[in-house]
Every structure is written in C-alpha cells, then in structure tokens.
Amino acid sequence: MxxxxxxxxxxxxxxxxxxxxxxxxxxxxxxxxxxxxxxxxxxxxxxxxxxxxxxxxxxxxxxxxxxxxxxxxxxxxxxxxxxxxxxxxxxxxxxxxxxxxxxxxxxxxxxxxxxxxxxxxxxxxxxxxxxxxxxxxxxxxxxxxxxxxxxxxxxxxxxxxxxxxxxxxxxxxxxxxxxxxxxxxxxxxxxxxxxxxxxxxxxxxxxxxxxxxxxxxxxxxxxxxxxxxxxxxxxxxxxxxxxxxxxxxxxxxxLPTGSVSLMYFADRLNQLPLGVLGAAAGTTLLPVLTRHLAAGEHDEAHRLQGRALDYVLMLTLPAMAGLIALGTPIMQVLFSHGSFTLLDGTLAAQSLRAYALGLPAFVLIKVLSPAFFARGDTSTPVKVGFFTMALNLVLNLLLMRPLAHVGPPLASSLAAIVNVTILSMLLYRRDALRIDEVARNRVVMMTGAALAMGVVLVIVNVLLPVPVAHITFWLGMRLAAEVPLGGIVYLVLLHVLGVLDLVSALERLRRRLIRRRSAAR
Structure with a gap:
C-alpha cells in the first residue's frame, strides 16, 4: 500500500x-x-x-x-x-x-x-x-x-x-x-x-x-x-x-474581456494548497471516522475530527495570509511573460486574494463533510451545497458590476464561508462536533500568527522595492527570500504562543532523519 x-x-x-x-x-x-x-x-x-x-x-x-x-x-x-x-x-x-x-x-x-x-x-x-x-x-x-x-x-x-x-x-x-x-x-x-x-x-x-x-x-x-x-x-x-x-x-x-483568463490563473494557484490539504484530509478522514463510529468509539472519532481541523487550519491559515500578502509578486513572477503583462498579473492577483479569503472554508468543507458521511447522512451536505449554490449566484449578480473580475471569486469565497458555518452548526447541534476552549484558543492564536506573518510580508514588500529593469527577475529573488521568512515568522509565533513546541518538533525531525539514514545503510 x-x-x-x-x-x-x-x-x-x-x-x-x-x-x-x-x-x-x-x-x-x-x-x-x-x-x-x-x-x-x-x-x-x-x-x-x-x-x-x-x-x-x-x-x-x-x-x-x-x-x-x-x-x-x-x-x-x-x-x-x-x-x-x-x-x-x-x-x-x-x-x-x-x-x-x-x-x-x-x-x-x-x-x-x-x-x-x-x-x-x-x-x-x-x-x-x-x-x-x-x-x-x-x-x-x-x-x-x-x-x-x-x-x-x-x-x-x-x-x-x-x-x-x-x-x-x-x-x-x-x-x-x-x-x-x-x-x-x-x-x-x-x-x-x-x-x-x-x-x-x-x-x-x-x-x-x-x-x-x-x-x-x-x-x-x-x-x-x-x-x-x-x-x-x-x-x-x-x-x-x-x-x-x-x-x-x-x-x-x-465582464470585460480577459476576466475569464484572470480568474482562471488565480484559481489555478489557489487550487495548489486547496488540492493538497483538502483532498488529503477529506480522503484519509472518512474511512477512519467510519471505523471508529461503527465500533462505538465516539470519543476517539471526536478526537480525530478535532485533530484534522487543527491540522488543516495550522497549514491553511498561513497559506491564505501568504497568498493575500504576496499575491501580486507571485502572479507576476509566474505568469507575466510574453503576452501576459505585469498589469495582467496585478489584476489576476486581485482575483487570487478574493479566492484566498475563502481558502480555509473551502478546505474545512472537505474536512467536515466526512463527519456526515461517516454517520450515514449523505443528503445534508448536498442540501447545504444547493443552498450555497443559490447564494453564490445571487452574490455573483450583486458583485459582478462593481468588482468586475474580483466579484465571482469573492462570491465563491463568501458562499464557502456560509457553507462551512452551516455545516459546523448542524454538526455541533447533533453532538457530532466538539470544540472545547483549548481548541478555540488555538484557532485564535493560529489566526493571529498568520495575520502577523502577513503584515510582516507586506512591510518587507514596502521596504524592499525592486528595480524596474528585469523586474520579474528581482521580484522572484525577493520572493525566494520572503517565502521562507514568512514560514519562520509563523513557526516562531506559534512557538511563542504555545501552539507548537518548535524545539521538540525539530528534535523529532532530527531523530527521524537519523533513523532513515541508519536504515539506508
């Protein structure tokens, strides 16, 4: 396997x-x-x-x-x-x-x-x-x-x-x-x-x-x-x-010509963390939840659901903050070549930020839906999905004119946030989702750490302007420094806030690498 x-x-x-x-x-x-x-x-x-x-x-x-x-x-x-x-x-x-x-x-x-x-x-x-x-x-x-x-x-x-x-x-x-x-x-x-x-x-x-x-x-x-x-x-x-x-x-x-293209490239980038985190969490969680619920191990099922939520939020929140803070240079470095201009990259980044705003919600839907499926309820997530589909259409019609290419992505993100909110409330009322005070505090601290990371990256962008000549090259060089910097800032803040024991995590990683080297020999 x-x-x-x-x-x-x-x-x-x-x-x-x-x-x-x-x-x-x-x-x-x-x-x-x-x-x-x-x-x-x-x-x-x-x-x-x-x-x-x-x-x-x-x-x-x-x-x-x-x-x-x-x-x-x-x-x-x-x-x-x-x-x-x-x-x-x-x-x-x-x-x-x-x-x-x-x-x-x-x-x-x-x-x-x-x-x-x-x-x-x-x-x-x-x-x-x-x-x-x-x-x-x-x-x-x-x-x-x-x-x-x-x-x-x-x-x-x-x-x-x-x-x-x-x-x-x-x-x-x-x-x-x-x-x-x-x-x-x-x-x-x-x-x-x-x-x-x-x-x-x-x-x-x-x-x-x-x-x-x-x-x-x-x-x-x-x-x-x-x-x-x-x-x-x-x-x-x-x-x-x-x-x-x-x-x-x-x-x-x-919308104006080019809007379909701008939204496509933005969505492709947003799909990277969504595809990896959402698909992985949803696929692995369903069979495990089903097995524990079938065995009557409800406390263990709740524990695993909580760990999954904690895991995806710990990784998705910084991804959201990073895409919002660095959206413009990322889109320009990746796509602003040939017929795709720097202005196109800037406009696509606006769509990307709107998509990224809903990234945690898109991932959480994939984590919460298995809690229904594992209990034999396949209709509720579908009913909620149809409701949010109608909401998405209404929001699209309201936002398309004032926001142009940002309207549909923002509508999708807002609809996803409503979707995950309804799913959470339904699971909570059925005692299928338990979020204690410790878990709530962890979410608040992870959110704060991600936002602080985003602010640091925005400040770095302002303090380190790039030359106009060969701009995409210099933007790429700056990104190469900003991405690891953002990761370090986020991890350090999680350690300081007590969400993650960075010293222990690094020690476990070191031991695992030693074991792998020994096994390879």
Missing part, C-alpha cells in the same frame, strides 16, 4: 508541476484576452463532465464494486462487469458528444452569453469547443480503465497516464502552433489528442496486466443498475461544485 501511495504521490506532483508550465505557456502566448477566454470556456465543458462522470463519482462507485466482485466471484466476473460498464459508458458518452457537436452554438450561448455580442470571439469559442468536446468521451473511458488498474493494484500506470494531458498540451503549444490558425486551436487539439494517448496507454497497461476490457454491447444488468445507484450521491455532490464553477464562468463572460 505504501509503495502504491508513494507512486501516485510522485506522479501527481509531477503532473502539477507540468500543469504549471502549461499554464505559463498559455499566459505567455495568449495573455489575458479574447483568445484565452474562448479557449478556457471551450475547455470548461469537457472538463466539467470529466469531473462529474470520469473521476470522483465514477471511481468512488466502480472501484469498490469491481474489487469486491474480483475478490468474491473471480477475475472472469470482474472482467465481465468492466466490459459491460465500458459498453454502457461509451454509448452514453458518444451520444452526448454527438448532441454537443450539433448544438454547440446553442450551448455556448448559455455558458458564455457575453461572447455573443463579440461575433469573432463567439465563433472562435464554438470552433474550439467542438474540437475539445470529444475529450470527454476519451477521458471518461480512460477513467474506467484506470479504475480497473487501481482495482488490480496497478497504481503507477493509472497515475502516470494522466501526465500525457500536460505533456502533449505543452508540445502542441510549442511545436504545433505554426500548423494551426492560432495557438488556441493548437491547444484545443492538444486536449483531444491527449485523451487519445491517455486512453491508449491505459488500454495497453490493462492488456499487459492480462485484463482485456473490450467493451460489450450495452445492457442494463442488475450490477449496472447498482453502479448507477451508487454513483448518484456522488454525482449530485460533484454537480453542486461544478455548477458553481460554471456560474462563475458564465458571469465572467459578461
């Missing part, structure tokens, strides 16, 4: 690094303008369906069912299930893809109403969307094969294949652009070609594992219906998040 976890972690981290490189190329070649906006809207549709059907909801339902049949009924029955699911999935996806290609002009009027007034941008959006839309068929099929490989404990190829998305995307931008009308066309074709490569690699890996999963003609067998029932709660939960993101995109197309 540890080997598989390490392999997936390494491939995931490499994918994130390549994804950052790909985004930097987007910024350099297309900037924050109508072409970038059109491409990002075109990618929104297949990416939305990928997240809805191809990843979380599908894998969460398929992998346990596949694994249980493999263990109880043997490889032949598990292979039959995979082939039948493959047939049903492909039939549904291909039908959806054909309809999407035919009605794409109408679809784009719904998800990008702001493009209609700008004829060339609307036409480009339709063209790019038709190029990228087949990716949803390919990537959802790839998710099924990946689920089979995970069920067979072949984790490495399932994780490594997804690198093709960023590798091929980078290659198409750098080398294929001269053969297409624009870099946006090249990037769009890169998306679809990457889907072909990912599915091909995974199919080859399945054959090498001795597991042929050629799709069978679609039939709604009892197991297929069971899979559909298991997928439904996940689809509803994921659908709320995806609808929120789609609302933000719809609103952004009604």
């Amino acid at each position: 540890l080997k598989g976890f390490f392999s997936v972690s390494v491939w995931t981290m490499l994918s994130r690094v390549l994804g950052l490189v790909r985004d930097q190329l987007f910024a350099a070649f297309m900037g924050a303008g109508p072409m970038q906006d059109a491409y990002l809207v075109a990618f929104r549709l297949p990416n939305m369906f990928r997240r809805l059907f191809g990843e979380g909801a599908f894998n969460a339902a398929f992998v346990p069912l596949f694994s249980s049949i493999l263990a109880e009924d043997g490889e032949a029955e598990a292979r039959l299930l995979a082939r039948r699911v493959f047939g049903v999935l492909l039939t549904w996806l291909i039908t959806l893809c054909i309809l999407g290609e035919i009605f794409m002009p109408n679809v784009l009027r719904v998800i990008a109403p702001g493009f209609v007034a700008n004829g060339p941008q609307y036409d480009l959006g339709v063209t790019l969307s038709r190029i990228t839309f087949p990716y949803l068929v390919l990537i959802c099929a790839a998710a099924l094969v990946s689920g089979v490989l995970n069920g067979l404990h072949r984790f490495s190829m399932a994780a490594a294949a997804y690198l093709a998305f960023n590798v091929i995307g980078i290659a198409f931008i750098l080398f294929a652009t001269p053969y297409f009308p624009s870099v946006a066309h090249a990037a769009a074709w890169g998306v679809t070609v990457s889907g072909v490569v990912q599915l091909g690699l995974l199919m080859i890996a399945a054959r090498r594992a001795g597991f042929d999963i050629t799709p069978l003609p679609p039939r709604l067998t009892p197991r297929i219906r069971l899979l559909g029932r298991r997928m439904l709660p996940g689809l509803i939960g994921s659908g709320v998040t995806q609808i929120n993101l789609t609302i933000d995109t719809i609103i952004a197309t009604l």
